Amino acid sequence: MGSWHPRVRWLRTGTSVLAILAASGCVMGPDEFGPQVTSSSTPLDHPISQFRDVLAPYGTWMDLPHIGWVWQPNPDEVGAGFVPYSSNGRWVSSDWGWTFESDTDWGWAPFHYGRWFNTPSEGWLWWPDNEWAPAWVDWRWGNGFVGWQPLAPPGMNTGLSWTFMSADNFVQPDVGSHLLPESRVQELMRQTQPVGEHVVAREGYWNRGPEPEEVARVTGQEVPLSQPMTPPTAHPPRASAKSSEPRSAQGSSPRR
Template sequence: MGPWHTRVRWLRTGGVTVIAILAASGCVMGPEDFGPQVTSKTGSLTQPMSQFREELAPYGDWVNLPDVGWVWRPDPNEVGAGFAPYSTGGRWVSSDWGWTFESDWEWGHAPFHYGRWFNTPSMGWVWWPDNEWAPAWVDWRWGNGFVGWQPLAPPGINTGLSWTFVSANNFVQPDVGSHLLPESRVQELMRQTQPVGEHVVAREGHWNRGPEPAEVARATGQEVPRSKPMTPPTGQPTRAEASAPVSQ
């Protein structure tokens, strides 16, 4: 196993202190070497997480990050240069649970519904595994004909802003990553848009339903695509069930 060196600087939101990880070393691991995910808030991996390990191993590397634990880095040969989670290789579709990313990759059901993505200076985007389901672990912005989203980092870690924007007309297009607006416009688009979407409390943090599908349809003049049927393990009621009157 070869050494992996990086220099990462994060703000731990829980303690309002900056933790610097300097010259940290780890190993790129195969499935047989994978150990338990351990952070300050979580214990060992459960059986579903072991399944993620085996499913994702052929498509990337598992790396042990100090103070974070085991993360998965997708192989650039698999996802291509310039990969960005919730943008590359898929599209946004509406569901009873909120906007969900429908991935073109056969392994996409894992890292785009479980766990969190964050961007590291030397490795790019990596996925921190967890076993709580959400339609997409992102926050949303909306306004003036634009839609933006940002992956939610692991609990207790703030890695800065990583917003992605598209024109509202391109939001529901296949391969949404091919329609991204230039990174140089992000600050401008942040000023032109506002936070949107209902925050749903999760076991750790929250996830966001995103803009209302009816509003997206009005703004774009396009029919909103719907997700395939899904039954999340969280057991939360769908929108229709949650809004139905309670029988007396």
């Protein structure tokens, strides 16, 4: 593994990793990420094995010191300024909470499994894991705004990476075209409050997000629903206010 920039410290605690960005503007060079995936050295039962071949055509796998294998989508695939759970898709409601419906063929994997985190030099990276969630994000809501932040891998803290938009645009297609400027994040953090039920996961939690009824009331628009697919194992759906029969949500297990 390469030498670390003196202003960045990665501390290992048991089997978890705590990332501390000691100061803004710290840089991690590309030589610190290790070699590309070129063999089958990863154990077959490792989460990366389930996603390696699926995602390889659309991005780059890297072995990050103290973190393990991570994946980064190609800019040609996702466009400039890519932000997970914002670019190339929309938010739709399911019985398990708000889920990101990606416009890409491969979006079923990194937007329902694993976690995203942002680095100063490399941008957004995806850490693979095989536990499903409607979206691994936290939510904020209030004063006509909605915000979300990808949940980092277990034991890692990489600071705040919130995305905000007007609640009026929340149920529109192409979420990325409605985002508010980054310069307003601190202001919008003060104007919004945490929202959503936390659901205990194998590692950490995921968040159902704002109630669909509240979103419909604020936006005055019909809430889009997820496509029916097999529900995730061990996570019972939220009871519907209109029916005792839950509708299915998207995603259950990695495609093979």
